[in-house]
Amino acid sequence: xxxxxxxxxxxxxxxxxxxxxxxxxxxxxxxxxxxxxxxxxxxxxxxxxxxxxxxxxxxxxxxxxxxxxxxxxxxxxxxxxxxxxxxxxxxxxxxxxxxxxxxxxxxxxxxxxxxxxxxxxxxxxxxxxxxxxxxxxxxxxxxxxxxxxxxxxxxxxxxxxxxxxxxxxxxxxxxxxxxxxxxxxxxxxxxxxxxxxxxxxxxxxxxxxxxxxxxxxxxxxxxxxxxxxxxxxxxxxxxxxxxxxxxxxxxxxxxxxxxxxxxxxxxxxxxxxxxxxxxxxxxxxxxxxxxxxxxxxxxxxxxxxxxxxxxxxxxxxxxxxxxxxxxxxxxxxxxxxxx
Amino acid sequence: xxxxxxxxxxxxxxxxxxxxxxxxxxxxxxxxxxxxxxxxxxxxxxxxxxxxxxxxxxxxxxxxxxxxxxxxxxxxxxxxxxxxxxxxxxxxxxxxxxxxxxxxxxxxxxxxxxxxxxxxxxxxxxxxxxxxxxxxxxxxxxxxxxxxxxxxxxxxxxxxxxxxxxxxxxxxxxxxxxxxxxxxxxxxxxxxxxxxxxxxxxxxxxxxxxxxxxxxxxxxxxxxxxxxxxxxxxxxxxxxxxxxxxxxxxxxxxxxxxxxxxxxxxxxxxxxxxxxx
Numbered sequence: 001x002x003x004x005x006x007x008x009x010x011x012x013x014x015x016x017x018x019x020x021x022x023x024x025x026x027x028x029x030x031x032x033x034x035x036x037x038x039x040x041x042x043x044x045x046x047x048x049x050x051x052x053x054x055x056x057x058x059x060x061x062x063x064x065x066x067x068x069x070x071x072x073x074x075x076x077x078x079x080x081x082x083x084x085x086x087x088x089x090x091x092x093x094x095x096x097x098x099x100x101x102x103x104x105x106x107x108x109x110x111x112x113x114x115x116x117x118x119x120x121x122x123x124x125x126x127x128x129x130x131x132x133x134x135x136x137x138x139x140x141x142x143x144x145x146x147x148x149x150x151x152x153x154x155x156x157x158x159x160x161x162x163x164x165x166x167x168x169x170x171x172x173x174x175x176x177x178x179x180x181x182x183x184x185x186x187x188x189x190x191x192x193x194x195x196x197x198x199x200x201x202x203x204x205x206x207x208x209x210x211x212x213x214x215x216x217x218x219x220x221x222x223x224x225x226x227x228x229x230x231x232x233x234x235x236x237x238x239x240x241x242x243x244x245x246x247x248x249x250x251x252x253x254x255x256x257x258x259x260x261x262x263x264x265x266x267x268x269x270x271x272x273x274x275x276x277x278x279x280x281x282x283x284x285x286x287x288x289x290x291x292x293x294x295x296x297x298x299x300x301x302x303x304x305x306x307x308x309x310x311x312x313x314x315x316x317x318x319x320x321x322x323x324x325x326x327x328x329x330x331x332x333x334x335x336x337x338x339x
Numbered sequence: 340x341x342x343x344x345x346x347x348x349x350x351x352x353x354x355x356x357x358x359x360x361x362x363x364x365x366x367x368x369x370x371x372x373x374x375x376x377x378x379x380x381x382x383x384x385x386x387x388x389x390x391x392x393x394x395x396x397x398x399x400x401x402x403x404x405x406x407x408x409x410x411x412x413x414x415x416x417x418x419x420x421x422x423x424x425x426x427x428x429x430x431x432x433x434x435x436x437x438x439x440x441x442x443x444x445x446x447x448x449x450x451x452x453x454x455x456x457x458x459x460x461x462x463x464x465x466x467x468x469x470x471x472x473x474x475x476x477x478x479x480x481x482x483x484x485x486x487x488x489x490x491x492x493x494x495x496x497x498x499x500x501x502x503x504x505x506x507x508x509x510x511x512x513x514x515x516x517x518x519x520x521x522x523x524x525x526x527x528x529x530x531x532x533x534x535x536x537x538x539x540x541x542x543x544x545x546x547x548x549x550x551x552x553x554x555x556x557x558x559x560x561x562x563x564x565x566x567x568x569x570x571x572x573x574x575x576x577x578x579x580x581x582x583x584x585x586x587x588x589x590x591x592x593x594x595x596x597x598x599x600x601x602x603x604x605x606x607x608x609x610x611x612x613x614x615x616x
Contacts, residue, residue: 034497039477061477063508071466071500078470081456084477101460102497106467110457117591 008195015155015186019179021119023155025050027162028087029057030132035166037085041065043072048250049089049119050323069094073114080112085166091125092118092134092175097140107145107171115165117174121151122264123298123306124177130297139269141173142242148172148194149242151263151271153215156185157239160192168194178303184216195240197248203234206287206321207252210262211271213307218262220314225321228287241271249278258287258324264312267292287329291320305318342389342560350556353423354384358585358612360419360429362605368415368435370599371444375588376416378520378580379408379487381554383420386485390563395425398452404482405455405471409464410489410518412445412597416453426453462495463490465515469505471515483515483567491523494532499544505573506545514540514566515546515575518553520582524596538577546575553578 009101015023032054034037040062046052046143055062065072067332069090076086088095095103095118107114118137126131141149148168152158158176165172190198200215201222210218222233236248252259259279263273272290279286293310311320342350357380365371386406387393394400408417415435423430434440441450445459456471458464468486475482492498505513517537525531534540538548547569551558559578566574582596583589584607589598600608 063473065500067502068497068500068504070462070497071469071504074463074466074497075470075473077473078456078467079474079477080408080470081467082471083472084474102463102466105460106463107455128445227536270554272484288406 004067012319015183018155020152020158020181021048021179024158024162024176025053028054028160029230031163031166032058032061033146035085037083038064039079039084039086040307041072041086041088042078043067043069043090043094045090048091051087051089051117053166056065069084069099069190070102073099074106076114077102077106077110077112080107080114081110085113085115087115087117089117089119091120091132092137093120093132096134096137098219098294100140103171104144108146111146111170113169113171115174117162117176118160119176120178121175121178123293123310124181124213124264124303126301126303126306129300133298135264135266135293135298136269137173137175138241138263138265138271138334140272143273146170147242148240150174150194150240151211152176152186152239153212153237154183156183156188156210160188161194161239164192164194175212180303181213184219192239195243195245197237197245198237199234200237201233201235203232204256205232206258206260206325207234207236207250207256207276208260208262208317208321209236209238209249209271211241212264212316214264214312217312217314218318221321223255224250224314224318229322231321231325238271241274244274244278246278249275250282253282253286255278257285257329260289260291260317260320260324262317263292264307265292266295268295289320289324291317341564342556346389347556350384350388351390354611355378355615357384357419357423358431359609360423361415362586362600362608362612363434364415364419364432365598366600366605367433368444370597371415371435372412372597374522374582374592374595374598375410375489375518375520376413377391377584377586377589378553378582379413379416379518380584381556381559382487382516382518382578383416385556385559385563387420387424389560391485392482393424395453402480402482407456407458407464407468407471407484407486408415409458409468409486410461410492411445411458411464414442414444417446418442418451421451421453424453427609452575461489461492462497465498465501465505468513468515469508469510471503472510473508475512485516487516487518488512490517490519490521490528490534491531493517493534493537497580502541502544502546510573511570513573514563515573517575517577518580519577520580521592522582522593522596526593541575541577545572547572548575548577550577550579553580554584586616
């Protein structure tokens with residue numbers, strides 16, 4: 001049973017009714033009491049991203065710069081240089097592409113303590129179309145030196161990530177959805193640590209490595225596969241894409257020999273590519289599949305329909321696991337002939 | 340305090356020394372953005388030798404004034420000034436642009452003492468300067484931020500995003516200079532992408548504007564004093580300058596935006612500087 005967290009303006013019970021962004025807004029308000037150096041910034045998306053909650057509570061420490069994302073991140077860099085601790089929120093597409101150079105050059109190059117909580121990641125703003133989707137941000141941000149990249153599974157994990165990012169020096173990019181994503185966690189005390197994957201289901205036949213909204217779907221798939229197929233599917237919540245928990249990936253290679261990555265992001269450059277790098281460098285044979293947005297501008301539709309269309313739900317990943325399990329694949333213990 | 344005649348004399352000597360250091364550094368570097376470095380020498384000289392509250396022996400001193408040279412390609416016009424203030428030894432400048440040097444043509448704030456902000460990609464500096472100025476206000480600190488923009492740089496839309504916000508937030512602990520040398524890489528600013536009526540643009544964005552001769556220490560001093568004592572609006576000082584100022588064969592020559600010299604040419608350039616009034 002979920003435990004009520006005391007001393008905060010939200011509880012895990014709220015995670016059923018609050019979006020990731022709403023929980024973020026509340027957590028940031030709590031942090032604002034404890035850390036007077038925190039300042040909040042947005043670019044006319046204070047309400048959509050919920051950083052506006054912080055603005056209402058601390059109007060003197062909040063800057064809504066209008067629709068000007070380059071200026072947004074430039075000002076954040078200057079504030080960080082002056083000794084403040086900026087939290088910046090806008091949509092993922094604008095944070096990483098419209099202002100991508102400011103994030104890279106002003107913030108990452110100078111290794112500044114700027115925390116970016118980007119909303120509307122992936123296709124979570126489905127009806128808005130590709131101008132407001134963002135299936136490139138993980139690829140972009142993980143190529144910026146000094147950047148930490150986190151994709152929380154749900155609102156509870158968003159709370160953990162936002163709290164943890166304060167103690168992590170340098171720039172942090174936390175990517176969340178538009179809202180209405182169902183929660184996975186019922187309790188925030190599951191050992192969240194930046195850079196450490198969480199094994200949410202044990203397994204020996206195959207590993208699904210997921211981040212963001214796919215974590216819950218992967219967990220559901222593992223449950224179904226155990227019941228109906230007798231398969232033992234390990235599920236890793238790889239909330240931190242950078243630095244990647246390479247040890248958890250290598251352990252999965254050794255112990256399950258089959259890996260599927262699962263993300264609401266282009267299959268190029270995201271979690272799948274990060275995991276593939278580790279597998280390739282290990283020199284060890286492993287059946288491998290990347291499930292994500294197949295290098296296209298996504299169609300329009302409600303998020304749940306898009307997740308289904310792009311195989312990002314429990315049903316689709318269940319079928320994918322069966323397909324990968326059916327592959328003819330040499331699975332002896334002799335790694336040498338495969339290196 | 341306006342500059343006295345005696346101070347002007349001393350500043351002129353300092354400016355000559357800085358120009359010659361810029362020439363030497365350009366020679367050592369194998370090439371540098373010398374034209375735009377020479378055009379802002381008087382702005383840099385008066386800031387570093389009259390106005391800035393800094394402690395070169397404590398480069399990270401929290402209460403220092405901040406300088407954001409948004410036209411970051413003019414790094415060859417910054418590093419010699421910092422060396423002259425004692426942030427590092429002048430002979431370090433001989434490594435400029437060389438393998439593993441801490442000095443690249445665009446200076447890195449994490450590597451070069453005295454550089455408050457890394458710049459180089461144009462149109463970024465004023466936003467960061469606004470952030471610094473807001474940070475000082477939030478922390479109730481008296482330090483000031485000084486930002487130097489290039490004129491060609493003002494083609495960048497982000498400069499005007501920043502200007503809009505400086506005015507909206509009524510930022511008066513920031514003084515912006517524009518080094519209006521009228522040339523950019525490909526030619527004259529007004530031929531490539533005109534920015535006139537330039538002063539009117541700043542006024543329309545809510546700035547108090549002063550247009551001066553950017554090589555005249557008395558005019559610079561009066562403008563800075565005025566900006567420091569005024570509290571109604573952010574200030575921009577448009578400094579009309581000459582690209583390549585002080586070296587006869589470089590003045591107003593587009594090709595000296597970025598150039599290389601051999602030692603004969605460098606000697607000729609330094610002789611020019613010495614012979615100037």
